Amino acid sequence: MSSDITAVWLTLKLAAMSSLILLVIATPLAWWLSCWQHRLKNIVLAVIALPLILPPTVLGFYLLLAFAPDSLIGGAWQQVFDHSLAFSFSGLVIGSVVYSLPFAVQPLYTGFTQLDRRFLDVGYTFKMGRWARFTQIILPLCQSYFLVAAGLTFAHTIGEFGVVLMIGGNIPGETQVISIALYDHVEMGEYYRAHWLASGLLLFSFLLLCVLYWCNRGGGRQWNFR
Amino acid sequence: MEFSVNLRRSTQFVVQAEASLLNFSMVGLTGPSGAGKSSLLRALAGLESYASVRGQYNGQSLTRCRIGLVFQEPLLLPHQTVAQNLTLAQRYAGDNGMSSSYLSYDSVIANCQCEHLLAHTPAQLSGGEAQRVALARALLNQPQLLLLDEPLGALDLSTRSAILSWLKKVAESGLPMLMVSHDVTDLWLHCQSLMFMNNGSIELHDVPGEVINTMYQRHPSATGQHVAVLAGQPCKETGSAGQLTSFECEGQLLCTRQPLQSPDRATLNVAAHEIVLDRAFTTPLSLDNTFMCEVEGISPVVDHQVNITLKRGKTRLYAMLSQAALARLALTEGDTVRASFPA
Known part of the structure; x- marks a missing residue:
């Protein structure tokens, strides 16, 4: 039972870190995409959306190759941190960030394209700096999109299975997340413990989605977006 | 103040306007719709990144001046109350060197007739109320120069003329204004001089009576009731x-x-x-x-x-x-x- 609690804790830690990192990466990326006009834009959008449709094992397979100690990324990581990226918690975080990227970028991209940019013009004429315009204008006006992006990446990371299995394996306390522990229990015929994890995940996911829909009622259009 | 603005809006339409305004307080800008008036104001305020803007005001380059702009739409931040909108503008206010008390908080709120609106959200305001708040907000930011893009179009006649008369006094006390309007009477009564813009360039610049007369002769149908x-x-x-x-x-x-x-x-x-x-x-x-x-x-x-x-x-x-x-x-x-x- 204590290993299950460890798995729950590890999963929550992974989801929280991935969501946080993703918001930091996806906000400038989505902003840049919403301003960028180029014929290559569709290709960039497609690349970002790839994890939505790729089987997680495909993504996991390529990440595993990239994390290997004899590869460029994996080798460099080994040099700096003195441990392998594959089958480590850090590897899982990087994998989750790639895997959940579209779930963070797409709501923010929608929010930014719908934002009436003239509010920012008003801020500019008030001589507000970039950071002030972000915190005083963009953040509150796109609040619901930020909540959806954070909530979706969090929930999606918790539901991860294929990628984790490929790049993380099943090391308790290091890479064994809830979905893997559940799989383990079923393999072992421990249905009682499997029920606990499965019903817990089900209830949690349901509640999280309810909260997201509640936050996003009207898609944030209760304010005057164009 | 002198300025020279060049802004290519499309292959057909280029705003190419220059003017030199000496010791001005309130200058009018008029012309048919699509003449480039709003584009010119946006460029002067530094909002058009593709525009080339040259000029100076009080010996200072235009790009370094605090230039306020009241847009055609009020554009009040919808997640804040009226009071918060005003406070935000005040928080980023600069020093425009005006010694008179015209632009103190109480004076601006009273003259823009916003006292009773402070607790409201922008969604609860009528068009005219929102325009008054937007004007107050721009003034509380203490610009050195104020551009007005048809700022009072939604107001009733008596309120508009009261606010315009007050604005004229503010302008004369040291905050010069450039006002876009289609209302001949407003321009005639409140502006020292008037510029007429057509096809992206300033075609006329003279005392209001002369410009309006030339407008009537050249564009009789576009100018409506004389x-x-x-x-x-x-x-x-x-x-x-x-x-x-x-x-x-x-x-x-x-x-x-x-x-x-x-x-x-x-x-x-x-x-x-x-x-x-x-x-x-x-x-x-x-x-x-x-x-x-x-x-x-x-x-x-x-x-x-x-x-x-x-x-x-x-x-x-x-x-x-x-x-x-x-x-x-x-x-x-x-x-x-x-x-x-x-x-």
Whole structure:
């Protein structure tokens, strides 16, 4: 039972870190995409959306190759941190960030394209700096999109299975997340413990989605977006 | 202030405008829709990244000035109350070097008539209320120069003229303004000079009366009902005429119901359809004002109607007559006529 609690804790830690990192990466990326006009834009959008449709094992397979100690990324990581990226918690975080990227970028991209940019013009004429315009204008006006992006990446990371299995394996306390522990229990015929994890995940996911829909009622259009 | 703006909006349309304004307080900018007025203001405010803007104000490069802009739409931040919107602008306010108390918080709120709106959210405001708040917000940011893009279009006549009169005083106390408007009377009454913009360039820049007259001659159909403003020194003893103020214009005595623009300036707006012309100068009329003047020009007939431009000294009037009336009076250019109109 204590290993299950460890798995729950590890999963929550992974989801929280991935969501946080993703918001930091996806906000400038989505902003840049919403301003960028180029014929290559569709290709960039497609690349970002790839994890939505790729089987997680495909993504996991390529990440595993990239994390290997004899590869460029994996080798460099080994040099700096003195441990392998594959089958480590850090590897899982990087994998989750790639895997959940579209779930963070797409709501923010929608929010930014719908934002009436003239509010920012008003801020500019008030001589507000970039950071002030972000915190005083963009953040509150796109609040619901930020909540959806954070909530979706969090929930999606918790539901991860294929990628984790490929790049993380099943090391308790290091890479064994809830979905893997559940799989383990079923393999072992421990249905009682499997029920606990499965019903817990089900209830949690349901509640999280309810909260997201509640936050996003009207898609944030209760304010005057164009 | 001098500026020169070059902004390519499309392959067909380029805004290429320059002007030099000396010791100005309130300057008007008018012209047909799509002439580039809003683009020019946006470029001056630094909002058009593709525009090349050169110029200086008070020896300082324009790009370094604090230039405020009141947009056509109020654009109040919807997640904040009116009070919070105003506080935000105040928090980023600069120092525009104005010593008078015109732009203190209380003065701005009172004169923009926003006191009772402070606790509201923008969604609860009417169009005119939102415009007043937007104006107050721009003023509280203490700009060195204020651009107004049809800022008061949604206001009723009396509120608008009260706010414009106050703005004129603010402008004269050290915050110069450039105001876009289509309202001939507003421009005439409140602006020192007027620029007329067409096809992206400033075609005319002169005193309002002259620019408006040229506009009427060149674009008679686009400018709508012609209006003239008669102005003059008010006479001291005005008590006998009740509420009316008598004033002298081109050596003739006229009276007006309009409030004085300043202690030494009375004005009277006369729309073209209000004017009755006759050539028998002795008949008494029920109208309060008569004005002797000469026919300066007669427009071509459009829809059986003609516009007559009348002039005496530097003062012009515009009258609209049917083709039949023109034939009855047998008017030709240079004739002296009597124009009669209400106070």
